[in-house]
Structure formats: C-alpha cells, structure tokens
Amino acid sequence: DAGVTQSPTHLIKTRGQHVTLRCSPISGHKSVSWYQQVLGQGPQFIFQYYEKEERGRGNFPDRFSARQFPNYSSELNVNALLLGDSALYLCASSFAGGPYNEQFFGPGTRLTVL
C-alpha cells in the first residue's frame, strides 16, 4: 500500500504570491493534519481535518487555510506569502480524527519564498 503522498516536492515562490500544497492520505485513513517545519525546529501544528470538517487549528494567521475532499485528500493554501513561510510542509494521515491516533507522515513539500 502507498504511504502518504504530497505534491509538489519542491516549490519556489515570491513574496505576495499564493501557493497550494496537496496531500493524499493512506488508503482507509479519514484524517489529515498539516504541519510547518522551519529548519532546526520541530513541526508546528497548522490544521487537522476529519471527515471533511476542521478538527483542530494551530496558531497560524488566516492566510493559512485548508480543506479536505470527499476522497479524504487535502489541500493547504497559503495567501500573501512572506519570507518567513519558507519551510518544509508536512502532511500526516491517521485513521480517525483527534490526537489519540498514530500519525503517519508524508515526505513533505519544501517551500522557498524569495
């Protein structure tokens, strides 16, 4: 079975632009979470979606938004990009929502904002 997949692998944008990152969970998993990992730091929780509903939200500005589709895949959108948004964006899937389920991570999308 395929693990969590993310696209694209790498992305370069300029300040002020918009970006969309995509994630497909493990087959059978209904929850997707998004994390931002800045170099040298642990991942920071952005969103969790379960059954197409937002289950949790971290301390990120409204420029960050996400959604989950009927097939449980997900998109993370970031508007008005800032230099500080440069990071590795990680997607994790789990069987159900909530923090009590084991999280399985994808390879990440490396976003560089110039």
Add this chain to the structure above:
Amino acid sequence: KQEVTQIPAALSVPEGENLVLNCSFTDSAIYNLQWFRQDPGKGLTSLLLIQSSQREQTSGRLNASLDKSSGRSTLYIAASQPGDSATYLCASGNRDDKIIFGKGTRLHILP
C-alpha cells in the same frame, strides 16, 4: 499550554553503545506520546506510539517508556548502528486536539 522539550539537542556516540534520548512535557493530561525519526530534508517515520494508559512500547532495538506523573518519556536504543544517525522527535497528543512536537535530538553514531 503544552510544552515539549528534548535534551540534549545533539548527541554523538560510538557505534555499539546503548543510548537514551529524553523527552519532557509540561502538561501530563496527554492522550499519547509518539516518537519519530527524521532523516535530513525528509518526512517523519513513526517509531513508537505509547498511549497514556501504557508504560512502555518496544520495537526491535527500540524501547520507549512513558511516565505521565513526572512528565517524561525516554527512547532507548540498544546496540547503536551508523544507520541510526538521524534526528529523533517526540510529540504529545493533547486534550485540546493539538499535537505538540519537541525540537528533536540530532543523533550521530560514530563508526
């Protein structure tokens, strides 16, 4: 607000040694504690998940323990190998529906 700390930030040990990585958390009302491995520039690989009702989990040369009352978890690696070199992260699953990570311990096994 939950805070997760990992000490040391970096560790170098000779091949073959047993070692312990530490993870501490401030709020003991957690659902679980999960340990991950991350290779440079890569995603996270789940190693062990300990539910709040459990004291330890084992997988091969890895053993993770959880002491909620003291707010600590340890990851024990037996007979370390150069392939174990990576960053090891712990994360707590919390009752506010958030998962909080530590900053990780960079482990280097010397051949």
